[in-house]
Amino acid sequence: MLSKNKAKFIISLQKKKTRDEERLYVIEGDKIVGEFLAAKIRLHSVVARPEFLKSLHSDYLSYAGEITEVSFDELRQISTLKTPHNALALVPIPETCMNTDNIPGSLCAALDFVQDPGNLGTIIRAAAWFGIKNIICSENCVDVYNPKVIQSTMGAILHVNVFYCDLKEFLARAGERNVPVYGTMLEGRSIYKYDLDNRGIILLGNESKGISDELKPFITEKIKIPGINTGTPGIESLNVSMAASVVFSEFMRRRVNKSEL
Amino acid sequence: MLSKNKAKFIISLQKKKTRDEERLYVIEGDKIVGEFLAAKIRLHSVVARPEFLKSLHSDYLSYAGEITEVSFDELRQISTLKTPHNALALVPIPETCMNTDNIPGSLCAALDFVQDPGNLGTIIRAAAWFGIKNIICSENCVDVYNPKVIQSTMGAILHVNVFYCDLKEFLARAGERNVPVYGTMLEGRSIYKYDLDNRGIILLGNESKGISDELKPFITEKIKIPGINTGTPGIESLNVSMAASVVFSEFMRRRVNKSEL
Structure with missing residues (x-):
């Protein structure tokens, strides 16, 4: 009882x-x-x-x-x-401590002001699937332990570390170490033509505002997901969790092709 | 007032x-x-x-x-x-009439018992982005005009026709015309190694049950999205709308590469 x-x-x-x-x-x-x-x-x-x-x-x-x-x-x-x-x-709640020493050699995702619990949960689920172990969130992202986030990870939270920090500082430090920062932008280069590496930071922006102006200067690789008739009413953007899945998959493809997994 | x-x-x-x-x-x-x-x-x-x-x-x-x-x-x-x-x-509600004559030459998505309004909306949004004009739903899918579906399409419903029909009959007819049917299955072949065509039917299954047993025999191309440690607790599957985005993107990649768009 x-x-x-x-x-x-x-x-x-x-x-x-x-x-x-x-x-x-x-x-x-x-x-x-x-x-x-x-x-x-x-x-x-x-x-x-x-x-x-x-x-x-x-x-x-x-x-x-x-x-x-x-x-x-x-x-x-x-x-x-x-x-x-x-x-x-x-x-x-696990006492995770972000070890930024690992960042330069691996692939991680950085989320700038992702607000919707379902989106964060889905991004964690995609990250687990595609073997991305670390997600760094800006302090204004939705809390990862919000019940709706946890439900939509479907258990994938077991495999992914989620940290909160000042993204500006984090990206500045990454820049000092020459870690590539991939950001999806309309004027970016097609992800299908990029020779993606198995390291770096995939920066994903807010649901309606995209990547904030103060973080844009840290992007070293502007990428885009090609679409048909994009920019016309109703085809203005992909949802952030869909964009995450597609970009994560592109990095995965390179890993699979290189290792012949 | x-x-x-x-x-x-x-x-x-x-x-x-x-x-x-x-x-x-x-x-x-x-x-x-x-x-x-x-x-x-x-x-x-x-x-x-x-x-x-x-x-x-x-x-x-x-x-x-x-x-x-x-x-x-x-x-x-x-x-x-x-x-x-x-x-x-x-x-x-537009009076759309499904013209199956167009199916053999184009790319479309078929949804088997997709129940969650957010998932259907997101799939429509991804379809619009990647230029997929027709989605054929089984009769037990959530209604496309459900307010939650419409909200999550973010206007993309303007660009995609959504039909409801007996999927078994639809796939049987497609089979008679030698239209390839792509289905994601754990034992499928990596989408990264597939020479995807710009025509065919992408079959996507229910959120928890996947593609139903009665439709599996119609799959002519078993595909899978590779992952890391898949099958372990918490990494059992991708959400159907994420899977849709990744697969649609793979078809898009072939089109872009062939046409040098």
């Missing part, structure tokens, strides 16, 4: 302030909770219906933390979903 | 049944209403705040149909958005 206090506590984690204080975030759904346990992530607690708990491999239970068996109605009280699943868990 | 009857009528268009009967759908937002007018689409009616109406080019007003000036509060009553914009319009 779920106590009133525990219910209140879980609901309070919908706020960023509480998440920051408690260093906990919420995941929801049989699949995602199961995946975190399968990946041997030590959870703070699991709140679930008996059906879900019975379906779990017994090895996983030792990673679940405190387990509370609840009814569907109790789950609905604390869920952010219209139709709650059978399980919800509280996960400790 | 907005009459009670008009408000009720607009709200009733949130239901597919009413949209089908009235042959009207709703678009919301200054930008999208402006784009429809700029594209000279004859609207049934526009409901907007005076600010929006004043900002319109006078040439466009003749396409607006019946104009109702409203307050922000009146707009909020009829809006599906949390924060309504300044304008909303009712648009006649």
Whole structure:
């Protein structure tokens, strides 16, 4: 049974302030909770219906933390979903520390003021798929531990580190180390004709404003995704998460072709 | 001022049944209403705040149909958005008739049970960008005139025809005409190594179930988007709209390379 206090506590984690204080975030759904346990992530607690708990491999239970068996109605009280699943868990926010020493040799994404939770979640999912391990967000991006972001990563958050920092400083430091910064711009060069490298920073901008003026000077490689009749009403831009997927895929293609993976 | 009857009528268009009967759908937002007018689409009616109406080019007003000036509060009553914009319009559903004769020579997308409105909207937006003019949906896909679909197309619905039909029959007919059917499958061949043609059908499946068993036999070209560590928890699949963007982009790349666009 779920106590009133525990219910209140879980609901309070919908706020960023509480998440920051408690260093906990919420995941929801049989699949995602199961995946975190399968990946041997030590959870703070699991709140679930008996059906879900019975379906779990017994090895996983030792990673679940405190387990509370609840009814569907109790789950609905604390869920952010219209139709709650059978399980919800509280996960400790990892103490990740950005190691900028790794940046020059690898490929990462930098997000400038990405506001929509679904977009950030989808970009994380694409990054995991295409093997991009680090995403650096400007401080005004949506919080990665927002429940909607976490839901739309579909578990991919397990594979990608997300950092928040002053992007201007970050890009300035990257520039000092001659790390290429790829930015999608209308006047860029077709990504199909670029000899993309397996290192650098892919800079992606805000949903409606694109890359902000103060960051544009740090772009060393202006790229664009070619389209048909672009610029006419209704074909002004690609959604940022679609653009991310296409650009990540282009980098992947080079890696695959070079290594014959 | 907005009459009670008009408000009720607009709200009733949130239901597919009413949209089908009235042959009207709703678009919301200054930008999208402006784009429809700029594209000279004859609207049934526009409901907007005076600010929006004043900002319109006078040439466009003749396409607006019946104009109702409203307050922000009146707009909020009829809006599906949390924060309504300044304008909303009712648009006649076009009487499109699928001409299957064009299919063999062009590139189109076929969607099997795509349920999420945001995904359908995003796929339409990507299709418009990459010059894919026709999307054929199975009858159990979400309705294209659902307000959430329309919002997420960002006006791209102006450039793409969306049809609903029995996909099994459609693919069977395509097979008789030797039209290639590309389907993303885990055991497929890397899209990076495929010599993609500028014709055929790109078949995309349901968000969680993928392409249904009854349609799989129609796939003539099994393709896959390579990833890193795919199949591990959290990296099981790409979202269908991301997959669509990446595959559409690959076809685009071939066209660009061949024509040196």
